[in-house]
Amino acid sequence: MSYQFYRTSTLGTTLQETINEMTQEGLLSPDLVHTILKKFDKSISKALNKQVKARVTFKADKLLNYRHCDNVWTLLLKNVEFREGSNVVEIMDTVKIVACISQTD
Structure with a gap:
C-alpha cells in the first residue's frame, strides 16, 4: 500500500500538471494516468526510505x-x-x- 502524501510536493504537482496537459492533448488514457501516479507513490516512498540518511x-x-x-x-x-x-x-x-x-x- 502506498500513500499519496508526496503528490502535493513540488515534484508531485509538476508531474500532475504534465500528466493533465498530456491527457488534454489525448496522449494519455485515464488508466495510464492512474498507473503513473501509483508508480510515483511507490517510487518516491521507496527512494526516501533508502536515500535519506539525515535524522531529526x-x-x-x-x-x-x-x-x-x-x-x-x-x-x-x-x-x-x-x-x-x-x-x-x-x-x-x-x-x-x-x-x-x-x-x-
Missing part, C-alpha cells in the same frame, strides 16, 4: 490533538523544536504530523 528529533511543549484512524496517526503539536544532533534546526509555533505504517512492495 523534535520536542514539543504541548500535544494539542491526536487522532488514529485506519493505521494513520495525526498529531497536532504546539511550540515544536527540531534538532539535528545537538543543533537546533527550526522552532515552529504549530506542527501537524501524519504518520503511517511503512510498507514497501
